[in-house]
Amino acid sequence: MMQPGHGMAPPTMGQQPPQQYQQPPPQQPYVMMQPQQPPAMWAAQSAQPPQQPASADEVRTLWIGDLQYWMDENYLYTCFGNTGELTSVKVIRNKQTSQSEGYGFIEFNTRATAERVLQTYNGTIMPNGGQNYRLNWATFSAGERSSRQDDGPDHTIFVGDLAADVTDYLLQETFRARYNSVKGAKVVIDRLTGRSKGYGFVRFADEGEQMRAMTEMQGVLCSTRPMRIGPATNKNPAATTQPKGCQEALSSRSLELISAEMVTILVHVLA
DNA sequence: CATGAGCGG
Known part of the structure; x- marks a missing residue:
């Protein structure tokens, strides 16, 4: 209303x-x-x-x-x-x-x-x-957010050191000029000021292009500044295979600190 | 320097 x-x-x-x-x-x-x-x-x-x-x-x-x-x-x-x-x-x-x-x-x-x-x-x-x-x-509001991902997994890189005037579009085109699998780019905006936070993300459809860009685009100018490229922390774990079942779970990183006693207890519980 | 905003009633 x-x-x-x-x-x-x-x-x-x-x-x-x-x-x-x-x-x-x-x-x-x-x-x-x-x-x-x-x-x-x-x-x-x-x-x-x-x-x-x-x-x-x-x-x-x-x-x-x-x-x-x-x-x-x-x-x-x-x-x-x-x-x-x-x-x-x-x-x-x-x-x-x-x-x-x-x-x-x-x-x-x-x-x-x-x-x-x-x-x-x-x-x-x-x-x-x-x-x-x-x-x-x-x-x-039911929100099946994950089904939004159109065509396969994303391969995303972090791009830092962006000049204040760099927009989503400029960032995207800077990469698209060299990599045709670029799916999109996003400059992170500060909600308080509406201004760029100076970093963003570029998504590739092709993993090989993503990996090439990580090195090839290092220091390349976007607007007035050389970019700094880094790996993006994966915000979309659905793209990769998730560990399923007990074996994989025990070997996953989050459980590495499990103690010997807990393992014993687990074994009893599972028996 | 730095790792995204993320769907209500």
Whole structure:
């Protein structure tokens, strides 16, 4: 539902937002923005809904992330109200502190409008924010998050020392120029400031290209700075085979410190 | 220097 008036005063931290959104947006302040570049989404999974949920006939809600703390429902209404088909906006907040969790949902009259907004806004700059919109189809709370991975496992590298102006798109294209299996790139954004944290991730479909890039791209310029490449800690363990059963579990790293006594107990239990 | 935001009602 639309709930104006929940706007929080921005926290007292160095950077104040240039404006608060306590008033409904003016009549026609914003024009539909044309993308300056192809959508700078993480992954190519932006344009498609994850999967048609069994029950719903059409998904008309978008998930929006990378919100700064002061970006409330009124702000979202200001951003998307000009479509004339915005039916609800919501910012998810912490129940105790009421502080924004940095994401929300925007729902439209029709799926077509939602799709148009996704295609048109994604990767373009947010008003007053400085960072790009990060939009995707909303999923249902049941949340089978893992089935989102389209085609096989990801091979991801960490990229540090990024200049402040490096975007998802630039990072992606810097690698795509040399490696055609690049699936996407993501620059990590600081929620407090909306600015780059100076590091990010690049995903490859091909493991060989990932490994080549680890050495070949070391020190290569992206924007104005040489990149530092490192291995990415695996956030997606589903891509690799997981240990199953007792034998593998006992040899896995988490159980290496198991004591002799515990092994004895285990043996008794299993006997 | 540094290892991602992560789906409500």
